[in-house]
Amino acid sequence: MAHSTFKGGIHPHKRKRFTREKPIQEYYPRGELVYPMVQHIGGPAVPVVKAGERVLKGQVIARADGYISVPVHASVSGTVKAVEPRMTVSGNAVMSIVVDNDNQYERAPLEQMKPWQDLEPGERIMKIQKAGIVGMGGAGFPTHVKLAVKNPKKIRTVIVNCSECEPYLTSDYRRMVENPEWLVMGLKMILSLFERAVGIFAIEDSKRDAITSLQLASGKENRMEVKVLETKYPQGSERMLIYACTGKEINSSMLPADAGCIVHNVDTVCAIYQALAFGKPLTERVVTVTGKALVNPCNFNVPIGTSFSELIDAAGGFSKEPKKFVSGGPMMGISLFDLNVPVVKTSSALLCMSKDDVAGSVPGSCIRCGSCVEACPEQLLPAKLADLAEHFQEDTFRELYGMECLECGSCSFVCPARRHLTQSIRAMRRSLLVKGKR
Ligand code: SF4
Numbered sequence: 001m002a003h004s005t006f007k008g009g010i011h012p013h014k015r016k017r018f019t020r021e022k023p024i025q026e027y028y029p030r031g032e033l034v035y036p037m038v039q040h041i042g043g044p045a046v047p048v049v050k051a052g053e054r055v056l057k058g059q060v061i062a063r064a065d066g067y068i069s070v071p072v073h074a075s076v077s078g079t080v081k082a083v084e085p086r087m088t089v090s091g092n093a094v095m096s097i098v099v100d101n102d103n104q105y106e107r108a109p110l111e112q113m114k115p116w117q118d119l120e121p122g123e124r125i126m127k128i129q130k131a132g133i134v135g136m137g138g139a140g141f142p143t144h145v146k147l148a149v150k151n152p153k154k155i156r157t158v159i160v161n162c163s164e165c166e167p168y169l170t171s172d173y174r175r176m177v178e179n180p181e182w183l184v185m186g187l188k189m190i191l192s193l194f195e196r197a198v199g200i201f202a203i204e205d206s207k208r209d210a211i212t213s214l215q216l217a218s219g220k221e222n223r224m225e226v227k228v229l230e231t232k233y234p235q236g237s238e239r240m241l242i243y244a245c246t247g248k249e250i251n252s253s254m255l256p257a258d259a260g261c262i263v264h265n266v267d268t269v270c271a272i273y274q275a276l277a278f279g280k281p282l283t284e285r286v287v288t289v290t291g292k293a294l295v296n297p298c299n300f301n302v303p304i305g306t307s308f309s310e311l312i313d314a315a316g317g318f319s320k321e322p323k324k325f326v327s328g329g330p331m332m333g334i335s336l337f338d339l340n341v342p343v344v345k346t347s348s349a350l351l352c353m354s355k356d357d358v359a360g361s362v363p364g365s366c367i368r369c370g371s372c373v374e375a376c377p378e379q380l381l382p383a384k385l386a387d388l389a390e391h392f393q394e395d396t397f398r399e400l401y402g403m404e405c406l407e408c409g410s411c412s413f414v415c416p417a418r419r420h421l422t423q424s425i426r427a428m429r430r431s432l433l434v435k436g437k438r
């Protein structure tokens with residue numbers, strides 16, 4: 001049977017074999033922990049601790065600054081060493097709290113909570129904010145804001161993004177195989193806020209074990225289904241998922257809620273479960289540490305704030321000279337120039353590549369083959385948009401819907417001339433967004 005999907009897209013090598021069968025291992029950091037105040041979209045968190053103070057695991061060390069913001073919690077016990085700017089994955093120095101780990105992992109007492117079913121919907125959403133939960137798939141949008149829609153009755157579909165379509169990544173896959181009941185409980189908690197909605201675990205057909213574990217775990221839940229999608233990149237993009245699951249299309253100026261949908265990533269749903277069932281704040285996440293340059297690629301459950309450089313040692317060090325490091329997947333991840341930056345709430349992977357395909361390629365002239373147009377999931381004209389971006393033609397770029405680009409990288413991937421299409425389009429989009437031109 002043909003599985004649901006979207007138009008366009010590509011089939012890159014999955015390269016998930018490195019870590020697919022590697023169960024999640026706990027990682028205990030050795031060095032200092034660094035907590036940037038910007039790990040989410042919205043107001044930066046505000047430090048509430050000073051150098052010299054002792055902190056406990058799970059303690060609030062920075063408060064949310066307003067509604068579109070979340071607090072930050074210590075992921076270990078130890079002593080605050082400094083509150084100062086530190087380098088982050090983005091390449092920018094960001095105000096951060098630095099904690100010396102005492103290796104005791106002494107926990108702050110968990111808040112006494114009523115059973116989650118006895119809480120009012122507003123109280124549930126407030127607990128999610130207090131737990132510091134954000135979209136852990138990469139966007140970092142505060143989860144409580146996404147859940148607090150104006151009219152909950154208009155939400156008809158809650159989608160759990162189980163597609164993990166980026167090559168190499170297996171952190172979500174391992175969660176689905178190892179802890180499917182967390183996902184079912186988390187989705188149940190979200191559905192309790194939207195009485196007319198059904199829940200969908202949207203998953204690619206290549207993830208057979210995860211499909212089976214989710215089907216078994218959710219079998220008795222009459223408001224949930226496991227929807228099997230075609231394995232194709234970028235299946236996990238919010239717009240593509242909504243289209244594949246409901247047939248509804250949204251554009252860059254719409255929210256999923258405008259199409260009656262809410263979409264959450266696997267780790268985020270697990271964090272909601274931990275927060276509402278046990279009062280646990282978000283202090284750790286699963287990170288796939290992978291790539292050909294490593295001796296022993298693994299999936300680790302990592303305390304937030306751990307340095308990426310430690311994870312290289314934990315994965316056995318390098319087997320060959322690394323040429324490129326990426327935080328996240330190879331298609332949409334961020335290249336790292338310094339590994340001494342912390343794992344944050346949105347860090348899904350550390351990829352260590354033994355060759356850099358992009359840096360080594362010399363772009364040629366367009367041969368007008370049309371492959372980029374065929375691959376584009378938004379049905380854009382990537383070759384034309386890249387030309388416009390390179391010549392700073394802002395108005396025509398916008399007229400040709402350049403702002404609808406997902407920056408998914410599919411056009412660059414298929415281009416036989418090796419043109420850096422996504423790079424040019426991304427640069428133009430970002431400069432227009434800074435100018436407030438959508
Ligand atoms: S133009 Fe944008 S959305 Fe289309 S394939 Fe390229 S990067 Fe993806």
Ligand code: SF4
Pocket residue numbers: 365366367368369370371372373382383414415416417418419421
């Ligand atoms: S894929 Fe590359 S060569 Fe082909 S039309 Fe697009 S830009 Fe030109």
